[in-house]
Amino acid sequence: MSARKGKGRMKPMQKSVRFGLFAVVGMTIILSGCATGSGYVTLSYLPQYNVTRIPGTELRRAQVIVIDQRAIRDRVSARKNMKGVEMAPIVATNDVAGVLTDAMEAELANRGYVVDAGGAVIEVRLQKLYTDFNVGFWSRRADTESLFNVRVLNVDGQELFQKNIREEWSKPGMTMSAKRVNKALDAALREMVQSLFRDPVFLDAVNRGFPI
Numbered sequence: 001m002s003a004r005k006g007k008g009r010m011k012p013m014q015k016s017v018r019f020g021l022f023a024v025v026g027m028t029i030i031l032s033g034c035a036t037g038s039g040y041v042t043l044s045y046l047p048q049y050n051v052t053r054i055p056g057t058e059l060r061r062a063q064v065i066v067i068d069q070r071a072i073r074d075r076v077s078a079r080k081n082m083k084g085v086e087m088a089p090i091v092a093t094n095d096v097a098g099v100l101t102d103a104m105e106a107e108l109a110n111r112g113y114v115v116d117a118g119g120a121v122i123e124v125r126l127q128k129l130y131t132d133f134n135v136g137f138w139s140r141r142a143d144t145e146s147l148f149n150v151r152v153l154n155v156d157g158q159e160l161f162q163k164n165i166r167e168e169w170s171k172p173g174m175t176m177s178a179k180r181v182n183k184a185l186d187a188a189l190r191e192m193v194q195s196l197f198r199d200p201v202f203l204d205a206v207n208r209g210f211p212i
Contacts, residue, residue, distance in 0.1 A: 037079070037088055038088045038089055038090070038091065039077070039079065039088070039089075039090035039091070039177065039178030039181065040090070040091060040092075040093050040178055041076060041077075041090060041091070041092055041093065041178050041179075041181055041182035041185065042092070042093050042094050042182065043076075043092055043094060043096060043099045043182070043185055043186060043189060044099065044186055045099055045100075045102065045103035045106070045186070045189055045190060045193070046186075046190065047103070047106040047107060047110055048107065048110060048194055048197070051107075051110040051111060052111075053110075053111055053112040054111050054112055054203065054207075056207075056212060057111055057112035057113045057114075057207075058112050058113075058114065059114075059212045060113055060114065060119060060120070060206070060207060060209075060210045060212060061113070061114045061115075061116050061117070061118050061119025061120065061210050062108050062113045062114070062115060062116075062119050062120045062121075062122060062206050062209065062210065063115070063116065063117045063118075063119060063120070063121050063122065064101050064104040064105050064108070064115070064122045064124065065121060065122070065123050065124070066097045066098075066100050066101045066104070066124045066125075066126060067097075067123070067124065067125045067126065068096065068097040068126045069125050069126060069127050070096075070126060070127065070128065070129070073096065073097070074091045074092050074096075075089050075090070075091050075092075075130075076090055076091065076092050076096070076129060076130055076131060076181065076185055077089075077090035077130060077131040077132070077133070077181045077185075078090060078132075078133070079133070079176045080133050080135050080176065081135075082135060083135075084134070084135045090131075090178050090181050096126065096129060097126060099189070100124065100126060100148075100189065100193070101124075103189065103190075103193045104122060104124065104193060107193060107194070107197045108122075108206075111197075111203075113206070118155070119155060119209060119210035120152060120153065120154060120155070120160075120205075120206050120207075120208075120209020120210045121152070121153040121154075121157075121209070122150065122151075122152055122206065123150065123151045123152075123153065124148055124149070124150050125148060125149040125150075126147075126148045127147045127148055127149065128145055128146060128147040128148075129145075129146045129147075129185060129188065129189065130144070130145060131143070131144040131181045131184050131185060132144075132145075133176050135176075140172075140175075140176065141170060141171065141172045142170070142171045142180065142181070142184055143168070143169075143170050144168070144169040144170070144171075144184040144185060144187070144188045145166070145167070145168050145169075145188070146165075146166070146167045146188040146189065146191075146192045147164070147165070147166045147167075148164075148165055148192065149162070149163070149164050149165075150162070150163055150165065150196060150202070152202065152205040152206055152209055153209065154208065154209040154210070155209065155210060160205040160208055160209055161201065161202055161205030161206075163196070163199070163202065165192055165195060165196055167188050167191050167192045167195070169184060169187060169188050169191070171184060
């Protein structure tokens with residue numbers, strides 16, 4: 001009698017193995033589904049606060065010109081499947097070059113410069129701003145890289161300053177969500193701009209670009 005009752009019952013180990021298989025399959029389906037939909041971000045920039053104004057800058061003019069050299073200008077990341085294959089793009093809803101222009105102009109204004117044409121020209125060539133996901137089965141890492149070249153020209157078009165600025169930012173354990181990408185790109189953009197304005201050689205070139 002006891003043998004009949006036991007027939008067809010699943011042993012504890014079999015239950016554990018089957019549950020584990022269901023969990024793995026379910027996780028794969030969920031993650032694959034999350035990777036198929038496009039994502040959207042809106043980049044923003046928060047200017048530095050408590051910045052000391054530079055004496056005499058209220059008499060100096062400076063103009064910002066941003067040239068976007070990225071091959072695909074709205075794409076800033078991509079969702080991937082478990083094999084690391086890109087499945088859906090993550091794109092910016094606003095103009096990245098415009099955000100960078102506004103950021104540069106905000107930092108100039110914070111330091112007292114008159115942001116207008118007819119003075120020093122700050123030419124920025126945006127070459128990269130992208131978050132790349134490195135995918136593992138149980139973990140992933142988001143690597144964000146920004147790269148631009150900046151030149152300062154005087155009113156006669158003579159180059160006074162030139163510099164390549166690269167920022168790399170890595171965060172482990174990030175989900176492939178547009179929200180996380182937005183946060184990473186905002187941080188990269190902020191550090192890229194503020195590192196430039198921490199450079200006294202750059203500010204000196206801006207001053208020499210429109211002598212008073």
